[in-house]
Amino acid sequence: MSDWNKRIIEEFRANEGKVNGHFAKNTLLLLHTVGARSGMERVTPLVTFEDKGRLVIVASKGGATTAPDWYHNLLANPMVSVEYGPETFQVRASVTAEPERTELYANMEGRMASFSDYKKTAGRVIPVIALERLS
Numbered sequence: 001m002s003d004w005n006k007r008i009i010e011e012f013r014a015n016e017g018k019v020n021g022h023f024a025k026n027t028l029l030l031l032h033t034v035g036a037r038s039g040m041e042r043v044t045p046l047v048t049f050e051d052k053g054r055l056v057i058v059a060s061k062g063g064a065t066t067a068p069d070w071y072h073n074l075l076a077n078p079m080v081s082v083e084y085g086p087e088t089f090q091v092r093a094s095v096t097a098e099p100e101r102t103e104l105y106a107n108m109e110g111r112m113a114s115f116s117d118y119k120k121t122a123g124r125v126i127p128v129i130a131l132e133r134l135s
Contacts, residue, residue, distance in 0.1 A: 001092055005044065005045055006024070006108055008028070008045040009030060009043060009045055012028060012030060012083070013030075013046060013083070015075070016085055016086040017029075017083070017084060017086065018022075018086040019045075023047065026047045026102065026111060026112055027047070027048055027049060028033055028047060028048065029045075029048045029055060029057070029069055029082045029083060029084045029131075030043050030044070030045055030046075030047050030082060030083035030084075031043070031044045031045075031046055031057065031080065031082055032080055032081040032082065032083070033067070033073035033074060033077065033078075033080050034073060034077050034080075035073055036072050036073050036075070036077070038124065042069070042070060042073065043054050044068075044070045046058075046070075047108070047111070047112055048084070049084055049107060049108065049111060051104060051107065051130070052131040053132075053133070054093070054132050054133075055082065055084065055131040055133075056104050056107070056108070056128060056129070056130055056131070057128075057129050057131065058104075058105065058108050058115065058126060058127070058128050058129070059071035059126060059127040059128075059129060060107070060115060060118040060119075060126050061122075062114075062118065063114075063118035063119075063120070063121035063122050064121075064122065065079075065122060065123050065124060066124075067122075067124075067127065071127060071129070074093045074129060075095075077092075078092055078093040078094065079092055079134075080093060080131075082131060089117035089133055089134070090133070090134040091130070091131040091132055091134060092132045092134060093129050093131050094129065094130050094132070095127050095128070095129055096127075096128045096129065096130055100128075101125075101127070101128045104128045104130075105119070105126065105128050108128070
């Protein structure tokens with residue numbers, strides 16, 4: 001885990017999901033996945049928003065031409081957990097299909113302008129994932 005992610009995770013946990021700096025105006029979650037190849041637990045901080053009772057995340061990898069590792073982990077094992085605010089709970093991840101994917105991506109762009117740049121530089125359709133809370 002990068003030192004940058006480690007600092008965000010520590011701040012998130014110390015402040016019930018709130019962080020300062022670059023993400024101060026955004027809502028974050030901590031996504032817990034199991035490595036598809038390694039089998040090791042991974043924790044990734046991600047910008048999120050709520051839609052129809054689900055949490056939505058975007059596999060942008062900062063506009064990279066490849067999807068992030070956590071996305072491949074979700075494809076291999078869609079039953080994961082998240083830390084959201086002060087809570088930790090289980091979710092089922094599903095990759096959204098068109099036209100919903102485009103609508104949700106536009107919503108994310110409205111929340112964080114850098115997502116507009118990401119879709120220009122990625123050279124791929126960036127997946128949008130819905131996380132449905134399990135009871």
